[in-house]
Amino acid sequence: MKIHFILEPASADDFLAAGKLAESYGFEAVWTANHLSARDPFLSFSALARDSEAIRMGPVAVSPFELHPLKMANQLLTLNELAGGRANIVVGGGGGTTIAMHLKADRYVMHPKMVRGVRECVEFLKGASPTDPLSYDGEVFQVDNYCPKWATDEAPVVYVGATKPQMLRMAARVADGVMFSDLTLGRLDETMTTLRDGLAAADRTNEPFRINNLFSWHVKRDRHEAIAEARRKLWVRGMLEHWYISPALNERDCRFVAENMPAFIKAYVNDSPVIEGVPDELVDLLIDELTFTGDLTDVDKLIERFWTFKQAGVTEMSLRLYDDPTYSITVIGETIGRELR
Known part of the structure; x- marks a missing residue:
């Protein structure tokens, strides 16, 4: 199982420090939350992209209803160029930003064209090519003659943020992977069954497919x-x-x-x-x-929960960090990270 970290929005220098620390422990990726009034989640990785060698990076989650797929592609591919082909993105249906933009009423309702819009966005991002102009004629989004000739690095990895059946089935058809949100052990089996059924229906059972779960991490010296x-x-x-x-x-x-x-x-x-x-x-x-919550005496119990996720088929865990992320990365690197390698 690979371990990723989701950082609170912060400066490019802060992301550089946290990302380099994570890279030093051999962790695969760092992400940042895409919040309403935060720094740009692509630009915030610019320093890390230029001053790192292996770690992947990108935003969680960007909605095509807040950022058109054309502009999303330009920003993602620019980050990917800076990072030498190490950019990630999670495309989602939209949360606080879409609410602030009056695109949906609250967090408990979905945009009426959420599944289709996210699918079209992923198809557009995946179809972008430096050699073959892309004209996309979707129901929600249309773009003519998109051809970023400069985007010659290995393509970024495109996930869909999904936990419920419709989005899972769609992600299984079109994305490189899926990122669950706060998926608990109590809902793990049914969710994995839905995803596996979707992959089978798309004839992708034998293809590489990233299965990631965002889960919050609150482990401190003091309980x-x-x-x-x-x-x-x-x-x-x-x-x-x-x-x-x-x-x-x-x-x-x-x-x-x-x-x-x-x-x-x-x-x-x-x-x-x-x-x-x-x-x-x-x-x-x-x-x-x-959540994963406790003090250092709880780490062994948390490792057991990690193994349960892994045995069910989760291939990546994205740990949502809050205060003092460098402390958390160090603790995980010295404990759980060693167990799961």
């Missing part, structure tokens, strides 16, 4: 610090949807979480560990199901 960070970020773990949490909670507790969602949202927005009105015992159950 209380780790739990506090996990609580601050808990709302965005699958948006605490019923599908994600029901394997770990009974129906009464699932309803309680739904009824108290504003408290989880408030904690996230305020970057606070205080989740008002929600018992600590319930929060602890959610943290245990949806």
Whole structure:
């Protein structure tokens, strides 16, 4: 299993330091979250792209509804050129940025043409060639005569951000890989079955296909610090949807979480560990199901969970890092990274 890191948006110098550290441990890739008011997720990797040798890099996740596939291709291929053919991208349906652009109402609804739009974007990115002009006539996106003659490096790797069936089946047809979001062990088997069925239907069972899972990492020297960070970020773990949490909670507790969602949202927005009105015992159950959280004495137990993901067919784990990413990369490099090589 390969280990990747997803970094909080930061400066190019910060990404250079974190990326070089990850590269020194032999990790395959670093990513960054694509947030509404953050630095550009392509440009932020410019220093690392020029001053590294092996590590891959790219943004998670960019929606074609916020950035047209033509402009996405130009930015991705420019990063790929800087990195000598080591760029990645996750194409997704859109989150906070698409909401801010009034392209969808909130995080619990999908863009009406999400699956088709993402599929067309991936087809366009994959079809780009320095020698053969590409004219793409999709239902959502159309581009005439695209031919980046300068883009001669090995092609970037294009993932689809997907966890639910329609997006998984589409990704199996058109992408190089898929990145699940916060996929728990409780939903692992059914999700892998859907993906494998999609690959079989696309006659791709024997082709290389990257299967990646984004999962948050909150392991600190101090357990209380780790739990506090996990609580601050808990709302965005699958948006605490019923599908994600029901394997770990009974129906009464699932309803309680739904009824108290504003408290989880408030904690996230305020970057606070205080989740008002929600018992600590319930929060602890959610943290245990949806994250890797604890102190250094918990690492052996976390390694067992990694192995369970690997045995089910997950080929890559993208660990979502928050505070002090260099500490986290070092801990993982000295412990879990050694076990999984």
